[in-house]
Amino acid sequence: MPVRIELRRKFIYWPPFEGRCRVCRKFAIACRNDEIMELTIKEVALHLKIPIETLHRWVRQGKIPMQRNRGEYTIRQEMFERWADEHKLNIHSQSEEVQQDGEAVFDGVLPAMQRGGIFYDLQGDSKEDALQAAVQRIPNLERIDRKIVFEKLLEREQMASTGIGHGVALPHPRANPGVGLMLPQITTCFFLKPVPYDAVDHRPVSVLMVLLSGSTKLHLSLLSKLSFYLRNVPFREFLLTAPPARDILDKVAVME
Amino acid sequence: MFKTVRLKWAIVRSDDRLIVIALAGVVGACSGVAAVALNRSLHFLAGSLHSLQGYWWAFILPAIGATLSALFLNNFLKERAGHGVPEVVYAVSRYGGLLRFRSSYSRLVSSCLTIGSGGSAGPEAPVVISGAALGSNIAKLFSLKERQRITLVGCGAAGAIASIFNAPITGLVFTVEVVLGEWRSFNIIPIAIAAVAGTEVSRLLQGNQIAFQHQKFTIGLPDIAASFGVVVVATALSVVLGRLLKGMNRVAGRTPLPQWVRPAVGGAMVGLIGIGLPFVLGEGYHSIQEMIQGTFKQGLLLAALVMVAKVAATAFTLGWGGSGGIFAPSLMIGSLVGLVYHRMLVWMLPTAMLSSEGCFALLGMAGLVSGMLQAPLTAIFLVVEITGGYDVVLPLIIVSALTSTFCYYIEPASFYLRDLIEKGQFLRPGTDARVLSDLTVGELVDKVTTTVSGDMLLRDFLPILESSRQHRFPVVDRHSGNYQGIIYVDRIRPYLFDPQMHAVLMVEQVMDAGVPTVSADDELADVLALMERRGLNTLPVVEKHHFVGMLSKSTLLDHYRKELIVQAGN
Numbered sequence: 017m018p019v020r021i022e023l024r025r026k027f028i029y030w031p032p033f034e035g036r037c038r039v040c041r042k043f044a045i046a047c048r049n050d051e052i053m054e055l056t057i058k059e060v061a062l063h064l065k066i067p068i069e070t071l072h073r074w075v076r077q078g079k080i081p082m083q084r085n086r087g088e089y090t091i092r093q094e095m096f097e098r099w100a101d102e103h104k105l106n107i108h109s110q111s112e113e114v115q116q117d118g119e120a121v122f123d124g125v126l127p128a129m130q131r132g133g134i135f136y137d138l139q140g141d142s143k144e145d146a147l148q149a150a151v152q153r154i155p156n157l158e159r160i161d162r163k164i165v166f167e168k169l170l171e172r173e174q175m176a177s178t179g180i181g182h183g184v185a186l187p188h189p190r191a192n193p194g195v196g197l198m199l200p201q202i203t204t205c206f207f208l209k210p211v212p213y214d215a216v217d218h219r220p221v222s223v224l225m226v227l228l229s230g231s232t233k234l235h236l237s238l239l240s241k242l243s244f245y246l247r248n249v250p251f252r253e254f255l256l257t258a259p260p261a262r263d264i265l266d267k268v269a270v271m272e
Numbered sequence: 273m274f275k276t277v278r279l280k281w282a283i284v285r286s287d288d289r290l291i292v293i294a295l296a297g298v299v300g301a302c303s304g305v306a307a308v309a310l311n312r313s314l315h316f317l318a319g320s321l322h323s324l325q326g327y328w329w330a331f332i333l334p335a336i337g338a339t340l341s342a343l344f345l346n347n348f349l350k351e352r353a354g355h356g357v358p359e360v361v362y363a364v365s366r367y368g369g370l371l372r373f374r375s376s377y378s379r380l381v382s383s384c385l386t387i388g389s390g391g392s393a394g395p396e397a398p399v400v401i402s403g404a405a406l407g408s409n410i411a412k413l414f415s416l417k418e419r420q421r422i423t424l425v426g427c428g429a430a431g432a433i434a435s436i437f438n439a440p441i442t443g444l445v446f447t448v449e450v451v452l453g454e455w456r457s458f459n460i461i462p463i464a465i466a467a468v469a470g471t472e473v474s475r476l477l478q479g480n481q482i483a484f485q486h487q488k489f490t491i492g493l494p495d496i497a498a499s500f501g502v503v504v505v506a507t508a509l510s511v512v513l514g515r516l517l518k519g520m521n522r523v524a525g526r527t528p529l530p531q532w533v534r535p536a537v538g539g540a541m542v543g544l545i546g547i548g549l550p551f552v553l554g555e556g557y558h559s560i561q562e563m564i565q566g567t568f569k570q571g572l573l574l575a576a577l578v579m580v581a582k583v584a585a586t587a588f589t590l591g592w593g594g595s596g597g598i599f600a601p602s603l604m605i606g607s608l609v610g611l612v613y614h615r616m617l618v619w620m621l622p623t624a625m626l627s628s629e630g631c632f633a634l635l636g637m638a639g640l641v642s643g644m645l646q647a648p649l650t651a652i653f654l655v656v657e658i659t660g661g662y663d664v665v666l667p668l669i670i671v672s673a674l675t676s677t678f679c680y681y682i683e684p685a686s687f688y689l690r691d692l693i694e695k696g697q698f699l700r701p702g703t704d705a706r707v708l709s710d711l712t713v714g715e716l717v718d719k720v721t722t723t724v725s726g727d728m729l730l731r732d733f734l735p736i737l738e739s740s741r742q743h744r745f746p747v748v749d750r751h752s753g754n755y756q757g758i759i760y761v762d763r764i765r766p767y768l769f770d771p772q773m774h775a776v777l778m779v780e781q782v783m784d785a786g787v788p789t790v791s792a793d794d795e796l797a798d799v800l801a802l803m804e805r806r807g808l809n810t811l812p813v814v815e816k817h818h819f820v821g822m823l824s825k826s827t828l829l830d831h832y833r834k835e836l837i838v839q840a841g842n
Contacts, residue, residue: 066834070715077368077710078417079838081288103837 053093057082060091063107064100122237125202125245126268131156132201132226134261137208143173146211147187150224154203165189165228179215183256184246188227188239200229200238206258223255245271292420292462299410299424300431300466303403304473307435310380310395310402311478317388318554331543334553337389338535338594341382345595346531349378356397356597357688360404360429360451365692365699365706368418369408369425376405382595386535390553392542392585393596399436400597403428403470404451423459426452430463431470438474438481439657443467446650450688453700484557484564484659489631491664494624498617499635499667505609506639506671507678513583513605514644514687517598520591531593538592542585551578552585556604560637563607564630564659572615579608598687602640610636634664639671643679646686648672702840705797711835713799714792716828717813717821724759725750726780730767733779737761737768746812746819747783755819757785758812789814790823799823 055063060082061071074080075089080099082089091099100107135153140146151166168189172178179185203226210220225242229235246252251267324330345351351372356379363371379398387393407428411421426447434443444460444467452459524534546553562568570578586601610632617626626632634655642651651672656662679686685693692698699706723746724733736745745759757780764782767773789812790799803811803825810824 064834066831067715069712070831070835073710073715074838076418078288078419078421105834105837 054085054090055093055096057089060096063096064105122200122234124272125238125241126265126272128200128202128229128238129204129265129268131199132203132228134204134206134264136206136258138205138224139208140211143211143213144170146207146213146221146224147173150187150203150205150226153205154201154226154228156197156201169226177214177216179213179217179219179221180243180246181215181217181219182252183210183215183219183221184223184225184252185213185215185221186225186227186239186242186246188235191232197228197230200227200234202227202238202242204264222258288417288420289458289461291414291416292423292458293465295410295414295416295424296427296462296466297469299403299407299427300434300469301473302406302410303399303428303431303466304435304470305477306376306380306402306406307395307399307432307470308474308477310384310399311436313384314388314395314555317384321389331547332540334386334390334543334546334589335536335539337385337387338391338539338589338592339532341385341595342535342593343532344385345378345382349374351375351378356401357450358691360401360425361689362692362697363404363408364422364425364452366697366709369404369411369422371401371405371408371425373405373409376402376409379595383597386539386589386594386596387555389539390543390546391539391589391594391596392552392554392556392582392601393589393594394555394598394600394602395596396433396436396599397597398595399432400429400451403430403432407466419458422452423462426459426463427466430467431473433470434467435470435474437654437658438471438478439654440464440467440471442650442654442657443470445653446647449647449650450645450686454702484561489627489661489663491627491631491666492625495627495631496667496670498613498624498626498632499671500674501617502610502613502632502635502639502667502671503674503678505613506606506636506643506675507682509579509583509605509609510602510640510643510675510679511682513586513602513640514683514690516583516587517591517687518690520587524592535593538588538594541588541592545581545585545588549578549581552582555600556582557600560604560607560633563611563633566628566630568611568629572612572619575608575615576612579605579612582608598644599641602644603637606637606640607633608636609640610634631661631664631667634659634661635667635671638668639675642672642676644687646676646679648676651676702836707832707835707839708796708800710839711796711828711831712792713790713794713796713813713823716796716823716831717792718824718827719821720744720746720819723748723819724779726756726778726783728779729775730777730779730782731774733759734768734774744810744822746822747779748819752817754817755789755812755814756780757783758787759783787812791815792820796828800828 057071057075058068060080061068064071071080075082080091081095082091097107133153133155135150138146138149138153140149147169148166151162151169154162154165157165168191169187172188172190175190177185178187205224205226207222207224210222213221215221227235227238227242229238245268246255248271251271254267255264321333324333351374359375360371363369379401383393383395383398387395404425405428407424407426408421411424416424429451430443430447432443433446434440437443444464447463447467448455448460520538524538527534527537529537542552551559559568568575582601582605586598586605590596590598611629613636614626614629614632617624638651638655641654642648645651648669649672652665652668655668656665683690685698689698696705699709720742722736722740722742724736726747726749733745743761745761747756747759748754749756759779759782761768763784767777767782787808788802788806790802792813792815799811803809809826810822813820813823
């Protein structure tokens with residue numbers, strides 16, 4: 017906020033006391049008082065979440081006690097709060113969207129794969145064994161969380177298989193597992209020999225890509241992006257050959 | 273400690289009630305002076321014309337008076353003729369109490385001419401509009417907000433009524449019940465002060481006299497039983513008077529006479545009636561006094577004849593364009609109603625232990641006032657105060673309450689408000705109509721960020737749909753920017769899921785072009801009616817062929833609630 021506006025609001029304009037603070041009557045330099053706060057019509061409209069035209073009409077109709085100070089309608093903060101309280105109008109609400117700002121934003125498949133890591137030569141004879149082996153490899157997880165994640169993954173598999181066909185499966189929990197992961201991650205696991213997995217095309221699976229993320233929204237974006245990449249036949253074939261990690265990441269970087 | 277005091281002072285200073293309370297006394301005193309002025313000039317005019325009553329041509333006096341008043345009002349000051357009170361209510365409900373300064377004296381002069389020359393009308397409505405106009409202009413002088421101005425308008429009305437009847441409570445109750453229709457401390461405190469000021473001015477200038485002195489009445493159970501009969505008669509007379517006034521107005525409107533001649537016709541008729549029955553001329557306070565004191569000598573049939581004649585004379589005066597109020601004629605007719613009813617009852621049941629006929633005159637007055645105004649409290653307090661007759665208050669309450677209720681069944685609106693309601697301009701604060709008339713379409717428009725052009729292929733529209741959170745996409749012409757129609761996403765699903773159509777269909781082929789549009793200055797009530805008729809929840813707002821935004825019921829509810837909260841106060 018520009019300093020001049022601040023001065024104009026806080027200090028008196030009226031000649032005998034010009035330039036003095038409204039509360040302590042000291043000059044600007046000596047005044048240590050920052051209690052007084054006057055709200056302009058724009059700020060009041062923002063607080064009330066109404067269009068400024070409505071507020072102008074309210075002022076004209078005398079529904080809100082705003083005073084005219086040199087061409088601009090203002091109201092003191094405490095008067096405004098009193099008024100809003102009397103009318104049971106909410107002026108302190110923070111909208112949901114604003115609170116979500118602290119949350120991580122989706123940054124792409126490549127960083128997620130880098131965070132999740134790529135592991136080779138896993139072994140497993142059944143779906144449970146394969147998942148257990150994969151969960152053991154997932155980084156950034158506490159020991160106790162691994163158990164939760166494994167249960168959640170299994171629960172999801174019992175509802176419908178995550179084997180998307182062509183030897184690839186994308187195990188993921190149904191909902192946010194609540195294990196304190198800030199950023200989404202994809203753990204890629206290659207199996208020595210294909211695991212029977214009830215996939216949609218009944219082919220055994222040799223690549224598991226385990227998706228974990230901190231929020232449903234991120235999870236959905238990650239899942240849709242990854243399955244979009246896997247629809248690309250050359251990339252899928254390339255993945256089934258269990259290439260070195262560097263090559264996979266390079267390929268994904270190109271696709272992104 | 274000083275800091276606390278200063279903070280408190282800041283709150284007191286910015287409280288908008290204080291200045292209203294301070295100004296209320298001034299407004300009440302001013303309107304009191306106006307009322308006294310009208311009262312004095314009426315007496316003067318009636319006194320100076322009294323000597324002429326003996327001549328045969330005296331019947332044209334009311335005609336001359338009414339014509340002069342109409343000329344003065346319509347041609348000289350260019351004001352609408354009217355009773356006064358409906359204009360005040362209209363100004364309060366539609367224009368935040370804005371009244372012209374000339375209204376503060378125009379009705380005074382014109383009603384003085386009409387009534388002083390013998391027209392059958394009352395001086396109360398003219399002083400109400402004078403007081404209200406004074407209040408409005410004083411508020412304008414101090415550049416007060418609308419709400420404070422409305423309160424000062426009420427103060428003017430209260431001061432005027434309080435002064436002319438020397439009855440402060442009546443002024444307060446009449447204003448709140450009839451003019452403002454809002455029982456809130458924000459209004460009542462200043463109005464009470466104004467009523468006191470108006471009464472005090474009247475007492476200083478005219479002395480503390482009660483309009484109609486009376487002896488003590490003793491009320492028994494038979495009187496209360498008999499008061500139910502007063503209710504019936506008063507209801508009938510109120511309805512007849514109201515209908516007759518309206519009918520006369522319609523007849524006068526159809527006659528092919530220039531506007532300034534019409535009051536002359538009505539005035540001449542009144543004058544002719546007045547030759548035979550001089551009681552009907554003027555506001556009739558003298559006859560009322562006689563009836564209350566029981567010195568009204570004429571017999572039953574003559575009294576009934578006078579009653580009918582007074583109704584006719586009032587209809588002729590006011591219906592044909594004379595200037596004045598309905599208050600005093602109502603009092604006069606009401607006291608005649610009570611008198612005739614009492615004499616009928618005594619004639620039929622000579623043994624009944626009834627109170628004197630003056631008591632029934634009071635009941636009739638209350639009945640007719642509450643029937644015409646549909647304001648029972650005003651009637652009760654008026655009669656109690658102007659007669660000092662608190663001993664009749666029990667039957668008075670019964671008569672007032674029941675008469676106004678019965679009249680409400682027959683005529684759903686009071687005489688003052690009938691025209692306003694017909695025009696849809698009767699907007700009491702805190703009602704749906706008021707909230708809708710305050711909000712404008714322009715305030716409720718939701719801005720829509722993404723628009724599409726009509727010649728776009730459906731294929732090109734898909735990425736926009738994918739990345740946007742909107743459900744409705746306005747379609748505008750690529751070149752002129754004109755609004756063409758709107759895409760409801762939920763209505764184009766068959767095309768969205770059919771990939772073969774993506775390259776074939778254009779956006780303008782799948783859009784809805786038939787959705788009605790509204791403009792930013794449309795009346796919200798009409799817009800809502802349109803939404804309900806068409807079963808739509810949102811409508812596009814279009815201004816000069818350009819799309820402005822969407823108007824949705826959800827936004828409307830949000831703003832409607834806030835508006836209602838702020839309007840109804842705490």
